[in-house]
Amino acid sequence: MNEWWQNAVVYQIYPLSFKDSDGNGKGDIPGIISKLDYIKELGADVIWLSPVYASPMDDNGYDISDYRAINPLFGTMDDMDRLIAEAKARGLKIMMDLVINHTSDEHEWFVKSRDKNSPYRDYYFWREGKGGKEPNNWGGFFGGKVWEKDERSGEYYLHLFSEKQPDLNYKNPKVLEEIENIMRFWLDKGIAGFRCDVINIIWKKTLQNGKPAMALCGSEHYLTNEGTHNILHALHEDVLKNYDCFTVGETVFVDTAQANELTSAQRGELSMVFQFEQQNADQVFVKWFRKKFKPKQFFETIAKWQTEVPWNANYLENHDQPRSVSRYCSDESYRDMCAKMLAVMLFTLRGTPYIYQGEELGMRNFDFTLMDDIRDVESENIYALAKKLHIPEGYRKRMIREVSRDNARTPMQWNGRRNAGFSEGEAWIKVNGNHTTINAEAELSDENSVLNFYKEMIALRKTSPVLREGSFRKIHISNTAFVYERELDGEKLMVALNFSGKTVKVNVTGETVISNYGGKKFDGELKPWQGVIIK
Numbered sequence: 326m327n328e329w330w331q332n333a334v335v336y337q338i339y340p341l342s343f344k345d346s347d348g349n350g351k352g353d354i355p356g357i358i359s360k361l362d363y364i365k366e367l368g369a370d371v372i373w374l375s376p377v378y379a380s381p382m383d384d385n386g387y388d389i390s391d392y393r394a395i396n397p398l399f400g401t402m403d404d405m406d407r408l409i410a411e412a413k414a415r416g417l418k419i420m421m422d423l424v425i426n427h428t429s430d431e432h433e434w435f436v437k438s439r440d441k442n443s444p445y446r447d448y449y450f451w452r453e454g455k456g457g458k459e460p461n462n463w464g465g466f467f468g469g470k471v472w473e474k475d476e477r478s479g480e481y482y483l484h485l486f487s488e489k490q491p492d493l494n495y496k497n498p499k500v501l502e503e504i505e506n507i508m509r510f511w512l513d514k515g516i517a518g519f520r521c522d523v524i525n526i527i528w529k530k531t532l533q534n535g536k537p538a539m540a541l542c543g544s545e546h547y548l549t550n551e552g553t554h555n556i557l558h559a560l561h562e563d564v565l566k567n568y569d570c571f572t573v574g575e576t577v578f579v580d581t582a583q584a585n586e587l588t589s590a591q592r593g594e595l596s597m598v599f600q601f602e603q604q605n606a607d608q609v610f611v612k613w614f615r616k617k618f619k620p621k622q623f624f625e626t627i628a629k630w631q632t633e634v635p636w637n638a639n640y641l642e643n644h645d646q647p648r649s650v651s652r653y654c655s656d657e658s659y660r661d662m663c664a665k666m667l668a669v670m671l672f673t674l675r676g677t678p679y680i681y682q683g684e685e686l687g688m689r690n691f692d693f694t695l696m697d698d699i700r701d702v703e704s705e706n707i708y709a710l711a712k713k714l715h716i717p718e719g720y721r722k723r724m725i726r727e728v729s730r731d732n733a734r735t736p737m738q739w740n741g742r743r744n745a746g747f748s749e750g751e752a753w754i755k756v757n758g759n760h761t762t763i764n765a766e767a768e769l770s771d772e773n774s775v776l777n778f779y780k781e782m783i784a785l786r787k788t789s790p791v792l793r794e795g796s797f798r799k800i801h802i803s804n805t806a807f808v809y810e811r812e813l814d815g816e817k818l819m820v821a822l823n824f825s826g827k828t829v830k831v832n833v834t835g836e837t838v839i840s841n842y843g844g845k846k847f848d849g850e851l852k853p854w855q856g857v858i859i860k
């Protein structure tokens with residue numbers, strides 16, 4: 326029998342871009358509360374809230390300066406308590422983002438740690454330089470240095486992300502204790518669990534030089550090691566197991582064997598993990614030189630994870646990834662069909678499905694024209710680095726256009742009017758021009774919209790034990806088609822997907838349970854971007 330969180334559908338909110346209630350151009354918690362009915366009607370059960378904690382917003386909240394306070398931009402602790410209560414009243418649960426690999430450099434611990442004699446010094450990695458240079462040769466996730474020198478002590482601190490995100494030192498037991506107390510603080514407020522940010526990089530085994538490599542030099546010293554397992558086990562034993570909650574780990578560069586270790590019930594660590602292999606972006610820098618999307622490789626990767634890992638966290642989008650319709654379907658005229666076909670896949674794979682705000686509308690990538698429209702710290706860093714490397718401007722811009730995290734961060738499109746109904750003021754990042762046609766209001770009243778198809782798919786999943794609990798079997802994979810079977814106690818459903826604008830023949834026929842093209846019978850011919858479930 327499934328656990329409740331295995332039956333749940335999760336909806337991710339990126340607060341800055343969801344709904345602004347006070348006209349300052351930035352989304353906030355009262356805005357989220359005003360849209361709870363929308364989320365409930367969609368059929369989601371859990372809201373994963375990207376960080377709303379106090380933060381100077383160097384990385385939009387993934388740089389936390391106080392884990393027990395709400396960022397005034399987003400509201401107050403009263404607003405947060407109200408959000409949890411209002412969600413509960415609708416049968417919705419809230420999952421928080423737990424960002425504990427690093428804090429903000431404005432967190433009190435870090436500010437104090439700048440003093441060499443402070444008890445907080447050892448909360449972070451402070452090291453002397455080597456021969457006038459940085460302590461080691463590691464490379465950062467945002468494409469820059471990982472060491473910053475502090476004039477006060479003359480020493481450097483480690484930051485795998487931006488220089489305003491210093492890494493915490495888990496070799497200091499005090500750090501673990503602090504984090505456990507923070508987790509209890511939030512769980513006691515009634516939240517349903519945590520999405521654990523880059524959780525498999527928290528244990529730095531040594532700070533020795535890394536082997537020079539294209540992608541992420543030094544990562545062999547901190548990726549998914551025994552130390553990480555021990556910390557995760559401690560969090561589970563000391564805190565998580567005492568609450569009715571679940572966790573999803575954001576785990577970079579993991580393979581299926583590691584995912585199984587991280588989620589094994591015997592070990593007691595995480596409930597499930599997000600893998601990056603399907604994104605074909607597990608090589609951090611390689612993602613900037615994205616090759617043409619290869620459906621076959623994508624299907625094989627998904628099938629492998631479905632077969633080798635008992636319970637997956639299934640997703641096609643989040644706040645770090647381009648929009649799925651833009652990424653997987655190049656032909657604008659098939660946007661609707663493509664978005665619906667992707668929904669057929671998302672809700673028929675084995676595992677917990679995660680929707681990212683706007684995905685249910687079929688929102689597309691950011692239509693920016695100028696680099697000045699870009700807000701993301703990672704995009705800015707990479708663009709500057711590419712310039713230094715003399716990569717031509719046209720190519721640089723294309724990299725940002727295809728891969729930038731801002732593709733997913735434009736405001737949620739609520740209606741076709743000013744600012745897409747996101748804000749009365751000036752939005753912090755440009756609203757996509759296509760909001761006049763792609764928006765929640767229009768889609769709610771259109772029977773054939775992507776949004777209504779999402780509702781149908783979620784409702785189907787809710788009433789189908791086979792989709793929730795059944796086994797997964799790969800049936801057929803080609804350059805365009807993906808066919809698989811779900812089975813439970815002899816009951817079988819077949820899923821066939823066409824990732825192309827051409828008609829494709831597959832070797833299955835039968836009664837249609839649901840299809841983005843409608844119809845009662847499936848005769849084995851997939852129409853362009855068709856997704857169909859067959860009985």
Ligand code: TEU
Pocket residue numbers: 384387388424466467486522523575577609644645703
């Ligand atoms: O992301 C971690 C991560 O490795 C990547 O997704 C990252 O965003 C980047 O694209 C690597 O090239 C998590 C959060 O989801 C992200 O928003 C944060 O910026 C990051 O951690 C740091 O907290």
